[in-house]
Amino acid sequence: MVLYSELLKGLLVTLEITVLSFLGGFALGVILAVGRAYGGLLSRAISTVYIELIRGTPMLLQLYIIAFGLPIVIRQYNPNFVLNVFWGAVLGMALNSAAYQAEYLRGAFKAIESGQIEAALALGMSKWQVIRHIVLPQALRIMIPSWSNELVYLLKYSSLAMLLAVPELMYKARWIASKTFKYVEIYFIVALLYLVFALLFSYAMRLLERKLYIPGVTVIRRTTF
Amino acid sequence: MTVNLGEAIRPLLDGAKVSLELSILSILLGMAVGLLIAIIEVYGGKILRYIALGYENAIRGVPLLVIYFILYYSIPMMTGFSMDPFTTAVIGLGIRSSAYQSQIFRGAIQAVEEGQIEAALALGMSKWQVIRHIVLPQALRISLPGWMNEYTIVLKDTSIAIAIGVIELTRQARYLVSYYLRPFLFYGMAAFIYLVIVLSIGYLAGYLGKKYQIIGLGGGVTRA
């Protein structure tokens, strides 16, 4: 049926938002975590303020700022600016995820004994070499369970993009419901879809954890999503 | 457009009040249900435990927005029974939170050593008395940090109630921004209000944690 293909298109958009913001958040998150844990005074200050700001406010508010606030400011300089809501949502969610991923990574940094860092410095490595070759390879493994949680979290919160008129799963579901009046079936189907993909993502992450396993480098187990 | 701050701030504060009310009612509902689920999961029979775990995993795998829509659109269509947006939001957020709080409480309950329970039973207490007088007092103290963390999450997620028409802080901020076209001002003020509450809870949790700490008992389970 045509309607269900629309639903599937929405699902695809949801998955795209999720994965893009997850990866974007990761890239920025690593920079923030290293800046906050190992940087100079300025890096530490900027990272800390950014992280606390993001973690202390709702994601929806942040999405509104990017999707509705930013264009207003940009239009003062370029009156023809129109925001692509898909990328606005991805940007907002990536900036949000970066703050949380940074904290998970920082927790993983703390789990690595300082003795290893001492030994690396004693060999003559620079601070950056220590971070790159000793700390990060272990920390990234240690944080995989938290990372997995974050992926599922982003999957669920991608539903907020509906309020930005992004044609993802919830948006399509609502559209279908308004056309068919099947308010019962559609939302339960959607619930099931989210649940299935949440489980798939968790499973994929557990496979990743197994693949990267090194005896002696133990992960920090967190609650499942 | 010039902003009359006195006039503009009133709707913002009204929205903040709604957000606070929503968060408090939801967290309390979540606590009641979550505690019950946790007790069932630790002490219940096999069938009950599976149902509880199923509930937990199902709720946690689904976005809050979906829960809201099911409660606000699907249930009324199935049962003819409908509620106003605010009540729906409380129930939805409360149910969602209960699935996470049950984990916090479950961990805390399990942290109380078996030996103490044995000793209490040996004294002649019933299972329920043991839970009420020995396990819960300690478990609740252990859960405090995790629970306060959960409250900050609930507070932030009150913003999602916009989708079913609740007039809370974030919605008010957006309304003011679209009217006055001053995004940084109003979104900034809304962010400030959220931040103040979240950071205060953080400090309060630390302070209470130290004050009511039982020497020798660990802290709670935490999430982002």
Next chain:
Amino acid sequence: MPEPLLKVVNLKKRFGSLEVLKGVSFEIYRGETKVIIGPSGAGKSTLLRCINRLVEPDEGEIYFNGVNILSEDIDIKSVRSKIGFVFQHFNLFKHLTALENVKIGLKIVKKMDDEEATEKAYKALEMVKMSDHAHKYPAQLSGGQQQRVAIARALAMDPEIILFDEPTSALDPQLVGEVLDVMKDLAKKNVTMLVVTHEIGFALSVADEIMFFYDGVIWESGPPRDVVYNPKKPETRMFLERIFELYASSEGGS
């Protein structure tokens, strides 16, 4: 007389209100093995860590090959690559195999290419008799094996001197011997070594000098036989008596 390889002059360090090093001075010539003994927690670890500046001293000079390495314009990383350090808790890199642990300094700090580094690493592992375990992770090795890999890691860098910070204190008694054997071997090969330890037996068999560290300074020093059997200062004698009591009672007990 040639210059000493390492010359420490009047080293001072305080942590808050606690003065841990009150003016430590000594010299080590190339090929010598010197042992530092003394009460626990007194500052011997701090002293070693000042030498490669893992801890920054407050006052004093440290001359390495005639150059004061405490001065501003020193590239400490290059100095550290010439000073080997073996830690009490081994501090192997957990995510790397034994071979990779030994190689990493060669590749990253000395910028060797992979082939050269691998060859050198294997040689070092052979010297400590761990080449069969090259592909094992630290978690799969016993304490004694881990410490030997740690020694190989220091050796592979061709250091001018190796500092040992209580290398056997964290080991089960039956594993101590294999590590001491490796260290005695190195001493006999004229590797320059500065060892902080409680193992008087090791000192007696291969050390050129024992230094008794007490109250923030080198309280007494001399050839091992002299210091151990004829201590001049009462504090030295008291410390040694307690150590022998420990060893005597444990031997009697087991």
